[in-house]
Each structure stands twice: as structure tokens, then as C-alpha cells.
Amino acid sequence: xxxxxxxxxxxxxxxxxxxxxxxxxxxxxxxxxxxxxxxxxxxxxxxxxxxxxxxxxxxxxxxxxxxxxxxxxxxxxxxxxxxxxxxxxxxxxxxxxxxxxxxxxxxxxxxxxxxxxxxxxxxxxxxxxxxxxxxxxxxxxxxxxxxxxxxxxxxxxxxxxxxxxxxxxxxxxxxxxxxxxxxxxxxxxxxxxxxxxxxxxxxxxxxxxxxxxxxxxxxxxxxxxxxxxxxxxxxxxxxxxxxxxxxxxxxxxxxxxxxxxxxx
Amino acid sequence: xxxxxxxxxxxxxxxxxxxxxxxxxxxxxxxxxxxxxxxxxxxxxxxxxxxxxxxxxxxxxxxxxxxxxxxxxxxxxxxxxxxxxxxxxxxxxxxxxxxxxxxxxxxxxxxxxxxxxxxxxxxxxxxxxxxxxxxxxxxxxxxxxxxxxxxxxxxxxxxxxxxxxxxxxxxxxxxxxxxxxxxxxxxxxxxxxxxxxxxxxxxxxxxxxxxxxxxxxxxxxxxxxxxxxxxxxxxxxxxxxxxxxxxxxxxxxxxxxxxxxxxxxxxxxxxxxxxxxxxxxxxxxxxxxxxxxxxxxxxxxxxxxxxxxxxxx
Numbered sequence: 001x002x003x004x005x006x007x008x009x010x011x012x013x014x015x016x017x018x019x020x021x022x023x024x025x026x027x028x029x030x031x032x033x034x035x036x037x038x039x040x041x042x043x044x045x046x047x048x049x050x051x052x053x054x055x056x057x058x059x060x061x062x063x064x065x066x067x068x069x070x071x072x073x074x075x076x077x078x079x080x081x082x083x084x085x086x087x088x089x090x091x092x093x094x095x096x097x098x099x100x101x102x103x104x105x106x107x108x109x110x111x112x113x114x115x116x117x118x119x120x121x122x123x124x125x126x127x128x129x130x131x132x133x134x135x136x137x138x139x140x141x142x143x144x145x146x147x148x149x150x151x152x153x154x155x156x157x158x159x160x161x162x163x164x165x166x167x168x169x170x171x172x173x174x175x176x177x178x179x180x181x182x183x184x185x186x187x188x189x190x191x192x193x194x195x196x197x198x199x200x201x202x203x204x205x206x207x208x209x210x211x212x213x214x215x216x217x218x219x220x221x222x223x224x225x226x227x228x229x230x231x232x233x234x235x236x237x238x239x240x241x242x243x244x245x246x247x248x249x250x251x252x253x254x255x256x257x258x259x260x261x262x263x264x
Numbered sequence: 265x266x267x268x269x270x271x272x273x274x275x276x277x278x279x280x281x282x283x284x285x286x287x288x289x290x291x292x293x294x295x296x297x298x299x300x301x302x303x304x305x306x307x308x309x310x311x312x313x314x315x316x317x318x319x320x321x322x323x324x325x326x327x328x329x330x331x332x333x334x335x336x337x338x339x340x341x342x343x344x345x346x347x348x349x350x351x352x353x354x355x356x357x358x359x360x361x362x363x364x365x366x367x368x369x370x371x372x373x374x375x376x377x378x379x380x381x382x383x384x385x386x387x388x389x390x391x392x393x394x395x396x397x398x399x400x401x402x403x404x405x406x407x408x409x410x411x412x413x414x415x416x417x418x419x420x421x422x423x424x425x426x427x428x429x430x431x432x433x434x435x436x437x438x439x440x441x442x443x444x445x446x447x448x449x450x451x452x453x454x455x456x457x458x459x460x461x462x463x464x465x466x467x468x469x470x471x472x473x474x475x476x477x478x479x480x481x482x483x484x485x486x487x488x489x490x491x492x493x494x495x496x497x498x499x500x501x502x503x504x505x506x507x508x509x510x511x512x513x514x515x516x517x518x519x520x521x522x523x524x525x526x527x528x529x530x531x532x533x534x535x536x537x538x539x540x541x542x543x544x545x546x547x548x549x550x551x552x553x554x555x556x557x558x559x560x561x562x563x564x565x566x567x568x569x570x571x572x573x574x575x576x577x
Contacts, residue, residue: 079446092444094437096503101430105445112428142504159444 001198002029002166007051007061008222021047022058023222029166034192034199034213038206038241040249044222045202049168052200054078066165080108083159083197085152085172092155095144099135099154100124102143106158127157131187149180153187160191167192169201185212206238216241220249275406277526281519282409283474286467287490288497288518289416292511294460295494296503297424298453299436300347303358305464305490307365308339309483312465313472314372317379320473325385328469336465339365340457348450369480379478386473405474412470413515416463421508423459432456488542493518495549521545 004027011019021044029035039045050056052063054075063071070078085092093102103124104116121139128136131153135146143151152172159167169188173181189212192199203209209216216233218226218241225248228236287309294302312332319328339361346357373379391404400407423429431452434442439449464486472478497517501509521542528541 074448076443076446076448079444084444091438091440094434094441096437097430097433101433102441104427105430105434105442105447108446110427113426115425115427158441 001031001033001066002027002052003062003064004028004052005062005064007058007063009047009051009056009058013059020222021056022051025061025222025224027217027224029198029200031198032196033215035201035215035217036209036213037200037202037217037219038204038209039219040245043219045219046170047222048219049084049170049200049202052166052168053082053084080162081165082168083164083166084168085155085159085170087171087174089148089152089155089175092158093143093151096142098140098142099128099146100139102154103127103158103161107161127161128154131157147180149176149184152176152184156184156188156191160195160197163195164197167197167199169199171202171204174204206241210236210238210241218245218248220245225249273526273530274523275403277522278519279405279409279474280525281493281522282406282413282515283467283471284486284489284493284522285413285515285518286416286470287464287486288493288514289413289420289511290460290463290467291487291490291494292497292514293420293424293432293456293463295491296498296510297433297436298456298460300354300453300457301358302340302343302457302460303355303487304339304343304361304365304461305358305487306483306485307362307369308336308461308464309468309471309486310369310480311335311339311365311372311483312468313478313482314369314379314468314480315465316469317381317472317478318372320381320384320386321379323385325387325390325473328473329387329466332465332469333462336461336463337458339465340459340461341454343461344450344454344457348453366480373478373480377480379472381473381476381478384476386476387470388473409470409474412466416466417508417511417515420511424507428452428455485539485542488539488546489521490518492542492545492549493521495546496520499549499553 004025007022007025008020009022011017011021023044025044025048027048037045037048047056051058054070054073054077057072061071062069065078065081094105100116100121104120107120107124109120124139125136128139133150133153135150135154138146143154146154152175156172172188173184176184185208191197199213201212203212210233214233215227215229216236217224226244287305291302291305294300312335315335316328316332319331324331343357343361346352346360347354352360370377388405388408391408392401395401395404395407424433431442431445431447432455434445435449435452435456442449442452468483471482494514494517497510497513497515500516501513503510505513524545525538525541528538529535533541
């Protein structure tokens with residue numbers, strides 16, 4: 001499915017501020033995998049996603065998606081196969097345009113001069129109704145009027161409207177209130193399962209990192225320091241994870257939000 | 265002021281307003297939709313004027329319109345290429361192209377600063393001949409300009425509803441989202457600037473033919489005039505309204521701007537003051553809403569200050 005071979009990215013190379021954001025990362029994602037990714041601040045989780053999406057080009061190494069080399073493919077060309085959600089619910093949709101217009105662009109249907117047909121609109125309605133947020137009755141309203149949770153749910157729908165091969169979730173529920181976060185996470189699980197989408201999810205919540213999906217990665221200083229799945233993962237607790245982190249990195253986790261969620 | 269003078273004044277304002285309306289619609293596309301402040305507008309307006317004049321002088325009045333639009337598109341293509349593919353900042357790209365266009369325009373005019381079209385057949389003279397003898401004969405200029413503005417409003421509204429138009433609007437609103445919809449924002453920006461500059465050039469072409477004269481400086485300050493009109497239109501029709509109403513608001517803004525302009529002239533204002541007036545109108549249209557929002561807070565601060573101590577005490 002997705003293969004990353006020896007991928008490295010250095011920020012500010014050749015200066016005293018040089019920082020290895022990704023350090024010889026090797027990752028083999030299997031079709032249907034749902035992988036959760038945890039790690040301290042600055043561990044390289046988001047940079048990993050940026051490399052996969054094409055926001056940053058790797059300095060060395062190769063990235064293959066379904067056997068095709070996409071290492072240097074421009075971002076918008078990869079977007080056909082890779083969907084992405086950010087922590088900031090505002091990033092995924094255009095605030096000045098209506099829900100309908102946002103969906104029309106995300107759906108990718110029609111040629112440049114085509115217009116949204118009544119049939120398309122009906123299809124948008126049906127899909128919006130699945131979110132259970134009443135958005136299907138507000139299709140002509142500007143997206144800027146929606147709440148953060150509604151916008152993130154809409155972004156999820158937009159990112160998966162054309163079923164992507166790979167879905168990247170970058171703490172996409174972290175900016176939402178707990179109730180909404182749970183709802184959006186549930187929607188994510190449903191959509192991913194129904195459409196058999198391969199998915200990578202960054203989370204700061206170690207419990208949900210273990211609860212969700214079939215495989216967990218831990219990152220530290222640009223490397224994947226722990227990769228677990230199957231029976232080993234099934235028996236892990238949050239305490240085991242923090243212990244593993246201390247072993248592998250030689251120090252305690254310094255992600256405040258992670259520590260908080262550990263206590264909770 | 266006698267009534268007929270007032271009517272004549274209104275008609276002139278309406279005519280000039282409608283000529284400008286095309287430039288205003290161009291900025292509606294580039295500034296309001298694409299979120300690019302296209303500073304090549306002045307030069308592009310003159311470019312359209314000179315290309316239209318040269319083609320009309322060569323005896324092709326109809327051809328002058330598409331020729332001017334094509335020239336405008338090319339100019340937009342250069343501006344867009346500079347900023348999307350060559351790393352030149354958006355504002356700077358416009359300024360650079362604007363400067364270069366002065367030379368280009370002089371070259372097209374054959375190293376002349378003015379071209380007279382006094383005896384030339386233009387779209388206006390053709391309309392005049394066609395309407396000769398009918399009751400509309402006196403309004404031929406107005407009819408041509410109103411038709412052009414109406415066509416452009418209709419085109420713009422249809423265009424902005426296509427997928428291309430949606431992508432252009434999204435580029436101005438959130439370029440990240442455009443990329444994740446597998447569309448290249450550089451491409452949408454390029455198309456948007458080409459279309460908007462075609463409008464600007466057409467506007468210049470019509471202005472020159474209406475005045476039967478091309479002047480190398482006729483575009484100077486046009487971007488300020490158009491922005492002022494656009495902002496006046498924005499005060500009349502707010503951003504949340506449908507595209508058609510906003511486009512009509514932009515046209516109305518252009519006409520209103522010319523009315524204010526004409527009134528200023530009536531008040532014995534010397535002609536050289538007009539550029540300053542357009543700048544003042546732009547500032548008023550932008551900071552008016554700002555002060556309206558800030559005023560209650562300022563008043564509260566003053567009151568708190570008078571009662572001694574302010575909020576900290």
C-alpha cells in the first residue's frame with residue numbers, strides 16, 4: 001500500500017538550527033491498516049504526514065503508493081489518492097462558500113465548465129444526512145457559519161467523498177469539545193470501515209491510540225521507535241506505552257496533553 | 265442648476281460609470297474572489313485602449329473588442345506567471361507588469377502618446393448610425409455601454425457557478441482546500457487573472473472609442489477608481505449576498521462613484537483634484553465601516569476616562 005524507504009527531511013540544513021525532522025524513516029503500511037501514531041511534541045508526526053502528502057519534499061528516500069513512486073509528485077496531484085484532516089477545523093473548507101459549493105469542489109465531478117446538477121445536490125444531501133448534524137438542510141449557507149465540529153465533520157465528508165486510498169488524520173478531534181470530538185471520531189471510524197480506507201491517525205490520547213485501529217507507532221526525534229500490532233498490542237496498557245517511551249528515548253514523555261490524558 | 269444640465273451631468277456620470285464598471289467587475293473577480301490585488305490594472309486598461317484604437321484605426325471596429333480582450337489576457341498571464349511560477353510577490357508582480365506595459369503601450373501606438381479616432385468607425389459610431397432617426401439616437405453611447413456591462417455581469421455570474429469559478433473563489437478563500445480537492449491553485453489564479461484582465465482591457469478599449477481618443481496616461485489611477493467603486497458597491501451589497509447581487513452592486517458602485525465625482529466637479533473643484541478625491545473615497549469606504557465598529561468602544565473609553573481612572577482604576 002504505502003511504502004516509505006529511508007525517508008529523511010532536515011529543516012534549516014547547514015545552519016546551527018538544523019533539525020532532523022525525519023531521520024531515515026522506513027514504514028510499510030498494509031491495505032486496510034488503521035494505524036495510530038503517538039509521540040512527543042516535535043517528534044516528526046506531522047512532518048511524516050507532510051512528506052506523505054507532498055507539503056514537504058523529502059531530502060532523501062522514496063515514497064511509494066500502491067507501487068507508484070510519488071516521492072516528488074506535487075501535493076495537489078497526490079490529493080486524488082490521499083485525504084487529510086488537520087487539527088484546525090478551519091483548514092479543510094472554504095469559509096466564504098456554501099456547504100454545497102465546498103462539496104461540489106471536493107467531489108471532483110464534472111469538467112471545468114460544468115455546473116452542479118440537481119442530481120449532484122441530492123447526492124450531497126444524502127451524504128450530509130449521514131453525518132446526523134442537520135447540515136443537509138443548510139446546504140446554501142456559508143461554511144464560515146458552522147461550528148468547529150460541524151466543519152470538521154464536513155471536512156471528513158469532503159476528504160472521503162471520492163474514496164481515497166489513504167486517509168491521514170492529524171489530531172483531527174483535538175480542537176473540539178469532548179462530546180463533539182467523540183462524535184466526529186465515531187463518524188471517522190464508520191466511514192473508514194465502510195469504505196475500507198487505509199488510515200493513519202496522529203493522536204495525543206494514548207488510550208484511543210490503543211483502542212482504535214490495528215497498529216500503533218511511536219515516534220521520537222524523527223524516528224519510529226516503536227511499532228506494535230497484533231497480540232502484543234492487544235495486551236498493552238497506557239502505562240506500558242509510557243514505559244516503552246522512556247526505555248526507547250531515555251527520558252519521560254514531555255507532551256503535556258499526553259500526560260494529562262494519561263492521568264485522566 | 266437647470267434640469268437639462270442636471271440630466272446631462274447624470275448621463276455623463278452614468279456613461280463613465282458603466283465604462284468603469286467593466287474594470288470594477290474585473291477587480292470583483294481578482295480582488296473580491298481571488299483575493300489578489302492586481303496592480304497591473306492601470307497599464308492593462310491602457311493596453312486595451314491602445315490595442316482597440318489601433319485595430320479600429322485599421323478599419324476593424326468589431327475586431328477591436330476581442331483583440332483588446334486577448335491583449336488583456338496575455339497581460340494577466342504574465343502577471344500570474346510571475347507570481348505563481350517565478351516567485352515574485354503578488355503586489356510586486358502587478359507593479360512590474362504595470363511599469364513594463366507603459367513601454368508596450370507606447371510601442372503599440374507607434375511611439376505616440378495619443379491617437380485620435382475622430383473620423384474612425386468605432387462600435388459607438390456604428391451604434392449611432394444604426395440608431396439614427398429612432399428615439400434612442402441620443403442615447404447610443406449609453407446603450408452600447410449598458411449592453412457591455414450587462415453581458416459581463418451575466419458572463420461573470422455564469423462563470424463563477426462553474427467548477428472553474430468555484431475553484432477560483434475557493435482559491436481566494438482557502439488555498440489549502442483547493443489543493444486537497446486535487447486542483448492546483450496556481451492554475452486557478454492564472455485563469456482568474458486572465459479573465460479579469462480581459463475585462464479591464466475591454467473597459468479601456470470602450471473608454472478610448474467612446475472618447476474617440478487614446479492617451480498613454482488614460483489608465484493612470486484606474487485601480488484606485490475601480491477599488492473605490494468596488495468598495496462602495498460592497499457597502500451597498502454585503503459579502504454574504506448571492507454573486508449576482510454583489511456583481512450588480514459593483515456596477516452600481518461604479519456609477520455612484522462617477523456621480524460623486526461629477527458633483528465634486530460642479531462644486532468648482534479643479535480637475536487636477538480628482539485623483540485625490542478617488543483616494544479619499546477609497547479610504548472612506550474602507551475605514552468607514554471600521555470606525556463604525558470602533559466608535560462605541562472609543563466612546564466608552566472616553567466616558568470611562570472622564571469618570572476618572574479608566575477601567576484599571
